[in-house]
Amino acid sequence: MSYVRPKKSLGQHFLTDLNIAQKIVDTIDGLSQKTVLEIGPGTGVLTSFLSKKEDINLYAIEIDTEAYEYLQQAYPELGDKLILKNILKFDLKELFSESMTIIGNFPYNISSQIFFKVLANRDLVLDVICMIQKEVADRIKASHGNKTYGILSVFLQAFYDIDYLFTVGPKVFNPPPKVNSAVIHLKRNNRKNLGCNEELFFKIVKQGFNQRRKTLRNSLKSILINLPTDNEIFGQRPEQLSVEEFIYLTNLIDPDVK
16 A cells, blocks of 8 residues: 555545555456546555556546556556546546546545536536545435435436445445445436526525425525416425436426426
């Protein structure tokens, strides 16, 4: 193992189990796109397996200078494809023009923000294979009617099919997190667009779930000014609605849809 110290401020929990690393990396076998971006390689445990795959074009992005310097020495073959940047501030379209896969053991404290980044680049990112907090994985995978179903569930399920691959206990990390982790696979679905005003869709979903105990008639009051709310959908709470029902609701509210 390297001399890279895990930093609490970066939410780092370095994977130490090589069998799990191999299992995660093997998930990319059979994917059509060969450009792969690893987010937060850290001590290079996933990188060591990824770099052995001759059929992929591997990039890695790391924010930690100590980890970056270690990776430069350990994987000189990466050259300028090892990027010292914050993924949240990095413009993927500046570097990548063809479809790609994202892989990584995501820092827990920014995993949701990474998923919003993926959504913003959904025309580019066809697959995401990642290890995240189990609680977040359960939320993303949850179906409507479930208490854990929320904003991230709706947004990601609108554009990706979610596979929950396996659960990982705390002991295989340095330092061990206080919770279980999970590996999931997001696969871009065939939906090119939502068939509604996407900006309004995102606004409705966010506002609805921000007051999730209220019915949509009440939580969306500021959007529903002067609109009839006799449709039974307005009497439901946000977690009761599927992605398709949120699209229907958006078109119901949209003044441009007659």
